Amino acid sequence: MPSESNWLLLISYDGTNYNGWQVQPNQPTIEGTLENALHRLTGQVVKVHGSGRTDAGVHGLNQTASFSVVSEFSPEKWRIALNGVLPDDLVVKHVQQVPSDFHARHSSVGKRYRYLVCNLPYRSPFSRNKSWWVRKSLNLEAIREASSYLVGKHDFSAFRAAACSSPNPNKDLREILCDVKPWLHANLCFELEADSFLQHMVRIMVGTLVQVGTGKLKPEQMKGILESRDRTQAGLTAPAHGLYALAVRYPEDRIEWPDELMDS
Amino acid sequence: MPSESNWLLLISYDGTNYNGWQVQPNQPTIEGTLENALHRLTGQVVKVHGSGRTDAGVHGLNQTASFSVVSEFSPEKWRIALNGVLPDDLVVKHVQQVPSDFHARHSSVGKRYRYLVCNLPYRSPFSRNKSWWVRKSLNLEAIREASSYLVGKHDFSAFRAAACSSPNPNKDLREILCDVKPWLHANLCFELEADSFLQHMVRIMVGTLVQVGTGKLKPEQMKGILESRDRTQAGLTAPAHGLYALAVRYPEDRIEWPDELMDS
Numbered sequence: 013m014p015s016e017s018n019w020l021l022l023i024s025y026d027g028t029n030y031n032g033w034q035v036q037p038n039q040p041t042i043e044g045t046l047e048n049a050l051h052r053l054t055g056q057v058v059k060v061h062g063s064g065r066t067d068a069g070v071h072g073l074n075q076t077a078s079f080s081v082v083s084e085f086s087p088e089k090w091r092i093a094l095n096g097v098l099p100d101d102l103v104v105k106h107v108q109q110v111p112s113d114f115h116a117r118h119s120s121v122g123k124r125y126r127y128l129v130c131n132l133p134y135r136s137p138f139s140r141n142k143s144w145w146v147r148k149s150l151n152l153e154a155i156r157e158a159s160s161y162l163v164g165k166h167d168f169s170a171f172r173a174a175a176c177s178s179p180n181p182n183k184d185l186r187e188i189l190c191d192v193k194p195w196l197h198a199n200l201c202f203e204l205e206a207d208s209f210l211q212h213m214v215r216i217m218v219g220t221l222v223q224v225g226t227g228k229l230k231p232e233q234m235k236g237i238l239e240s241r242d243r244t245q246a247g248l249t250a251p252a253h254g255l256y257a258l259a260v261r262y263p264e265d266r267i268e269w270p271d272e273l274m275d276s
Numbered sequence: 277m278p279s280e281s282n283w284l285l286l287i288s289y290d291g292t293n294y295n296g297w298q299v300q301p302n303q304p305t306i307e308g309t310l311e312n313a314l315h316r317l318t319g320q321v322v323k324v325h326g327s328g329r330t331d332a333g334v335h336g337l338n339q340t341a342s343f344s345v346v347s348e349f350s351p352e353k354w355r356i357a358l359n360g361v362l363p364d365d366l367v368v369k370h371v372q373q374v375p376s377d378f379h380a381r382h383s384s385v386g387k388r389y390r391y392l393v394c395n396l397p398y399r400s401p402f403s404r405n406k407s408w409w410v411r412k413s414l415n416l417e418a419i420r421e422a423s424s425y426l427v428g429k430h431d432f433s434a435f436r437a438a439a440c441s442s443p444n445p446n447k448d449l450r451e452i453l454c455d456v457k458p459w460l461h462a463n464l465c466f467e468l469e470a471d472s473f474l475q476h477m478v479r480i481m482v483g484t485l486v487q488v489g490t491g492k493l494k495p496e497q498m499k500g501i502l503e504s505r506d507r508t509q510a511g512l513t514a515p516a517h518g519l520y521a522l523a524v525r526y527p528e529d530r531i532e533w534p535d536e537l538m539d540s
Contacts, residue, residue: 103401197461
């Protein structure tokens with residue numbers, strides 16, 4: 013009988029019809045849908061470990077998940093079999109076998125998120141569930157100046173959800189980009205990369221930066237908000253449906269994905 | 277009492293939930309939804325003339341429609357009032373008053389369509405209802421060579437639906453482009469422009485060109501297919517959900533849209 017082996021999935025999903033990542037009774041979730049698919053294929057009860065727990069409506073572009081199972085499937089057989097039983101809004105792009113101590117979340121050394129905004133006077137029908145419609149014209153220079161106060165190693169308590177259970181509010185925010193894009197479903201793209209993120213950290217940061225863009229907040233206020241460590245000082249939480257889990261970083265000697273698989 | 281005035285709309289829609297343009301009993305259609313909105317706002321039975329009749333599932337990016345109504349609304353009031361009663365997958369981007377003899381279809385002198393393909397070994401969850409998933413890798417050079425046989429003034433009977441009621445199969449196909457794009461919902465973009473198109477002409481052309489791309493047809497066969505004037509000689513009809521009405525051309529002295537309104 014084959015012994016248990018450990019696997020890593022690279023997945024992409026449209027989060028619109030899911031109640032987030034984490035399994036909940038009688039709700040469609042990404043984790044539950046993957047675990048059901050694995051149960052259907054193997055007959056085993058398999059626990060799937062995601063790289064992070066995305067909120068309801070959040071999308072995944074190059075998200076990762078790991079699981080251990082007794083199986084002799086090849087990676088390509090796994091990919092084809094899983095896509096054969098998964099719904100078409102949740103796709104496995106790549107499968108690889110990993111050492112038994114590998115864990116999609118614990119082994120990660122960085123994460124990158126994208127947040128899409130549709131900044132137009134009218135709501136594009138193609139932005140529905142895919143980006144945040146912001147009607148007022150945004151000042152990108154002000155947003156970039158505000159972002160510069162946030163980058164670096166800080167206590168990000170001002171940008172965490174009240175319910176956030178992370179023991180450590182100190183994160184290394186490595187980059188914030190805010191660029192104009194010629195996309196049908198969005199024309200403004202934020203990208204944020206850190207060692208890891210607190211709950212709602214990306215959404216609160218983007219919500220606050222957009223309020224800088226509309227002129228409601230001044231860029232230099234960002235410094236005081238950060239130092240306050242007080243969530244009530246920061247701005248609003250941007251809606252979930254503009255957020256995309258874009259990349260999960262692992263030590264290069266452990267995982268290297270083929271570049272052509274990376275949605276961008 | 278104000279007299280009847282003639283109006284032109286620039287609209288954008290996600291066609292996924294519509295049974296095409298033309299009014300049908302007990303079916304959601306673009307025309308019917310616009311006419312209902314106008315009835316709700318004016319109390320009048322208003323006939324909306326679209327620039328063309330898109331199939332079920334086809335999208336509109338810069339589609340046009342005209343109508344006559346008794347009203348003293350300003351263009352901007354029309355836009356806001358219509359968007360207030362339309363569903364969020366059908367948006368009015370611009371409204372302008374036009375001369376009484378203007379007609380969205382009869383006055384047009386050209387049309388441009390886009391067709392999106394997601395050419396990946398796996399089906400992207402973001403391509404659902406937005407582009408045609410083609411798994412086999414496509415040879416773009418072969419597609420471009422095949423396209424060169426189609427451009428120009430020809431009898432396009434080989435590329436028209438059996439049910440097409442157009443009296444004249446001769447069209448001036450001004451351009452076919454096929455370009456790689458870095459879009460989430462598609463990575464290959466066809467654009468076709470002509471004075472006007474026969475029913476299913478874009479979809480049959482793209483279906484046939486994709487079969488050239490996979491190697492099932494040779495580029496030089498396009499010449500014989502065109503000359504046959506026989507639909508059975510051409511390739512398959514590409515699915516509706518990859519098609520976007522991209523632009524409607526009018527004489528420049530009649531209509532000029534603000535560039536920033538043009539989705540691209």
